[in-house]
Amino acid sequence: MVKFLVTILICMIPASAFSLSLTGETVWQGEKTIREQVRVEAGATLRIQPDSRIVFDGVGLEVAGRLVVRDAVLTGDQWTGITLKGVGIDTMVVGGEISGARTGLTVGGGSPRIEGVTFRNNRIGLELRQKSDATVSGSLFRDNLRVGLFLKDGSTAGVVDNRFERNGKFGVYIYRSTPRRFVGNIFNDNPTGLMISHFGSDPELVENCLTGNEVAVLVDKAARPTLRRNDIRDNKVGLKIHRRSDAVVEQNRVSSNDIGVSIAFSSYPVLHGNDLSGNKAAVYLEHQSRQWEEQLGSATRELEAGKSVFGSQPRQSVSESERKPHQLDGSIDATDNWWGETALDELTRKGADGNLSFIDDGRDRPVFEDGDGSWPLDKVRYAPWRTSPIDWLKE
Amino acid sequence: MTKAFCQAGLLLLAIFLLTGCAASGRPQQPPNLLGQSMLDGKPHAGVTISAWPVEASRLGNMAPFRSAPSDDKGRFGLVLPEGRYYLFADGDGVFAYYGRNPVAVSVSENRDISIGLVRTAGERPEGEPFLNSGVMANLSADGTPLAGATLYAYLDLTSELKGMGYVMVGPSDDGGLVEAELPAGTYYLLARKRLSGQGVGPLRSGDFVGYYPGNPVRIESGKVSRIHLPLLEVPEKVDSLQASLFGGTTLQGVIVNAAGIPVSGARAVLYRDAQMLNRPLAVSQPTAVDGEFIISIPDGGTYFLAGRNTIGGAPGPGELFGTYDGTPDHSLKVERGGSLKGLEIIVEEMW
Structure with missing residues (x-):
């Protein structure tokens, strides 16, 4: 106890430097500038008290023990950020702000709790890696230069009720990860709100709200997420499904976007039970052809890998047999959706295989050019369709 | 004199x-x-x-x-x-x-x-294995258990006992114990511990490496071999001998970003083939703030050069990557025993 009090007293004195290694119990309180890299050793605890303001002068904080931060500001100019290494559920960062870092908070493994934190003006706000099972809730990710929240390397984090605004490239980037829960998040004014990329990214994304983004949701490179009951409105593109990505899109509201769902490069999502009304183009196909996929798909992907991928492939890398579409009939399954009142008239007039004004597919552009050949563009299979708006309370 | x-x-x-x-x-x-x-x-x-x-x-x-x-x-x-x-x-x-x-x-x-x-003396693992067929290894350094190390099993010598191998398991626990499930066959077992925490890439001073003296090991079907594998710390001079460590042919240059500013923490990676898909022939030590790199290799020839800030697998989003663009196909030629200087690799974030 005496040792603990002494530690507090020492830390309350304004200081310009800390020892490199913290053991035992340490408390930081008040305004401080840290000029040396600090490490909290395994078994040790660092507490940063409410209303503290810690400025890191180009260095960072590494935690192998336990960190408890409440309502504190952790900031600096291009500082390294905080790294949590395999910490337990008793490590928590609650409230306050982390700003100005290359990566505000990096979580390598472990299961810390991050609640109500503002991540602002970092290159990357929060990065979860090495199968981290962290829980991130109620936090704000704003004006981070690249990414607000980055999940990678098999992270199984829970991501609930956060807000992502004005981040430089992506609000959230899910890379080879499947978060255990991804619910109730709000995305606004990002170039890409939510990116789900690469084989092995199969999250279920539920009841998120994405408005005012350039692209609300981008699914890329053989990712296979499921989107249910999300509200995707007033974006330039609601859903962009690219490069062999077979998303399941059910019971979402994808409306009032310039393009509701853009599908390209041999992607075969399933769109069922959605409200696709009010988009300038509800579904738009591009470079999407059963014939092209059958004849050139595998070879092109191999070539693309050669151009863009260097170094030996990880052993768990996706095989072509896993990446190939299982069923190819030249159509996209978009049956049982509500297309809007105006669209309903047109559907009734033109029937099950008409060229609809709100679907841009092989009926509008029969072929596209690629290499030396031209290839038939796939069509959207939209019948049967719903004849009344979706009652979300009953769905 | x-x-x-x-x-x-x-x-x-x-x-x-x-x-x-x-x-x-x-x-x-x-x-x-x-x-x-x-x-x-x-x-x-x-x-x-x-x-x-x-x-x-x-x-x-x-x-x-x-x-x-x-x-x-x-x-x-x-x-x-x-x-x-x-x-x-x-x-x-x-x-x-x-x-x-x-x-x-x-x-x-x-x-x-x-x-x-x-x-070579050391205790072999005791206790019940958590696998049906394979190897239980006690890893040690200086006679004490080595935690946090990775065990690699190679099927043959084609990779020169480098890279990820057939199986890569770890980290070893506090007692230095690690177990690898292996089907019946013959294996070369090595262990490494990188302070960086990475599973692949060149070893640096302070890392550990060990080769099981009884290699190659024959694993019988349904049996578990228990071995002790001693490791040795890589000495400091590996960092200072890059110009001659692997041969008398050298490649020197700088890794910069698109604005021409030197990049620290990046590595130059050298390949034999233009696709640059397989394991690199050579990898430099990470650059310092001046961005300078040097690679030494034994032979002259045509090589392909790139730079990146991570090792192993394809560059992921946000990671730095770039190729040597002094020639259209990113190749360079060097005579045996010769030295190429002034090479520049521009790296950028991959998104």
Whole structure:
């Protein structure tokens, strides 16, 4: 106890430097500038008290023990950020702000709790890696230069009720990860709100709200997420499904976007039970052809890998047999959706295989050019369709 | 000067007598591979150095080239045809797998190396394994369990016992224990511990490496082999000898970002093929704030050069990557023993 009090007293004195290694119990309180890299050793605890303001002068904080931060500001100019290494559920960062870092908070493994934190003006706000099972809730990710929240390397984090605004490239980037829960998040004014990329990214994304983004949701490179009951409105593109990505899109509201769902490069999502009304183009196909996929798909992907991928492939890398579409009939399954009142008239007039004004597919552009050949563009299979708006309370 | 010259001459003569004459009874050329065997930082006598050509299909049993035992200053010498070799050392209760294997040896210039030895004695794992077939290994360094290390199992020598291998398991627990599920077969087992926490990439000073002295190991179906695998810390000089460590041909340059500002923490990676898909031929140490890199390789030829800030697998989003763009196909040519300077690699974030 005496040792603990002494530690507090020492830390309350304004200081310009800390020892490199913290053991035992340490408390930081008040305004401080840290000029040396600090490490909290395994078994040790660092507490940063409410209303503290810690400025890191180009260095960072590494935690192998336990960190408890409440309502504190952790900031600096291009500082390294905080790294949590395999910490337990008793490590928590609650409230306050982390700003100005290359990566505000990096979580390598472990299961810390991050609640109500503002991540602002970092290159990357929060990065979860090495199968981290962290829980991130109620936090704000704003004006981070690249990414607000980055999940990678098999992270199984829970991501609930956060807000992502004005981040430089992506609000959230899910890379080879499947978060255990991804619910109730709000995305606004990002170039890409939510990116789900690469084989092995199969999250279920539920009841998120994405408005005012350039692209609300981008699914890329053989990712296979499921989107249910999300509200995707007033974006330039609601859903962009690219490069062999077979998303399941059910019971979402994808409306009032310039393009509701853009599908390209041999992607075969399933769109069922959605409200696709009010988009300038509800579904738009591009470079999407059963014939092209059958004849050139595998070879092109191999070539693309050669151009863009260097170094030996990880052993768990996706095989072509896993990446190939299982069923190819030249159509996209978009049956049982509500297309809007105006669209309903047109559907009734033109029937099950008409060229609809709100679907841009092989009926509008029969072929596209690629290499030396031209290839038939796939069509959207939209019948049967719903004849009344979706009652979300009953769905 | 004269005194130093005489000392060097006497040393060469001693090694010549120690190795060449002892082996065949007839005069031979002076050794072109010289060195010193060290244990706990001190010279160790009575150690025999073995060399296997890199073209060998398998290691084990009697090596085609063996030195006479090292003298009381730990010195040894070996006459080797030009080529690349796996070097081993063994003595009474000690063993070494030279950490920078395979080593390029020239007939025109002597190579002087230091081989760090480990003690082979150690406890094998006890207790019930959590696997049906494979290996349980106790990993140790300086006689104490080594936690956080990774065990690698290689099927053969095609990767020169580098990279991820057939199986890569870890980290070892606080007792140094690690288990690998392996089907019946023959394996080469190595262990490494990188302070960076990465599973692949060149070793740096302070990392650990170990080769199981009983390699290759035969795993029987449904059985678990229990082994002790000692590791040795990589010495500091690996960082300072990049210009000559792997051969007399060097490539030097700088890694910069799109604005021309030097990038720290990046590595130059060299490949034999334009696709740059397979394991690199050579990887530099990470750049410092000046962005400068140097790679040494044994042979001249046409190579393909890139830069990146991570090792292993494809560059992920947000990671730095770029190719040498001095030629349209990113290739460069260098003569054997030559030096290319002023190479520039521009890296950018991959998104």
